[in-house]
Amino acid sequence: xxxxxxxxxxxxxxxxxxxxxxxxxxxxxxxxxxxxxxxxxxxxxxxxxxxxxxxxxxxxxxxxxxxxxxxxxxxxxxxxxxxxxxxxxxxxxxxxxxxxxxxxxxxxxxxxxxxxxxx
Numbered sequence: 001x002x003x004x005x006x007x008x009x010x011x012x013x014x015x016x017x018x019x020x021x022x023x024x025x026x027x028x029x030x031x032x033x034x035x036x037x038x039x040x041x042x043x044x045x046x047x048x049x050x051x052x053x054x055x056x057x058x059x060x061x062x063x064x065x066x067x068x069x070x071x072x073x074x075x076x077x078x079x080x081x082x083x084x085x086x087x088x089x090x091x092x093x094x095x096x097x098x099x100x101x102x103x104x105x106x107x108x109x110x111x112x113x114x115x116x117x118x119x
Contacts (some may be wrong), residue, residue, distance in 0.1 A: 005086060006077035014076050017112060018084055018105050026071045028064035030057060038111045045117045067094040074100065082107045 011041065012019075017036050024032035034057050037043075043050045043059060050059040056099045068090025077085040106114040 005079045006028045006083075007055050007079075008072065009076050009078045011076040011086070013078075014084055014086060015105075015107065015110070017107065017110055018103075019087060021105075021112060022071070022086060022088070022103070025060065028060075030060045030064065033060050036112050037115075038108055041111070041113055041115070041116070047114045056093075067092050069094060 014022075014025060021033055021036035024030075024036070030031070034053055037053060037056055039053055040051075041053065041056060043056050045059065045063070051057050069090045072089045072091075074089050075087035077087075084105045084107070086105070087100065088103060089098065089100050091098050101117055101119060104114075104116040105112055
């Protein structure tokens with residue numbers, strides 16, 4: 001989806017599954033975060049794909065322990081019922097200390113089928 005197909009929305013109007021994932025990821029609750037995904041989901045973080053719940057679980061566990069950081073939801077956009085973007089600011093002890101990331105969600109059957117995380 002192209003960015004011009006998205007419209008700005010209030011962050012609290014994101015789908016329940018997106019909010020559930022973001023909250024679980026923010027508190028490093030891997031089991032709750034993984035429950036937001038379809039069994040065949042794909043996550044692409046920093047250009048690296050993680051396919052299936054086993055790979056996504058490993059990625060979540062690794063990202064939870066690599067650095068200490070906090071997250072804050074700073075914005076949200078919607079293209080249609082299945083395509084959403086959540087903007088988050090991460091602050092922590094990683095190189096640079098602060099980063100704004102876009103979490104691009106594609107949903108299927110009220111679960112996350114694809115998540116792309118990028119600046």
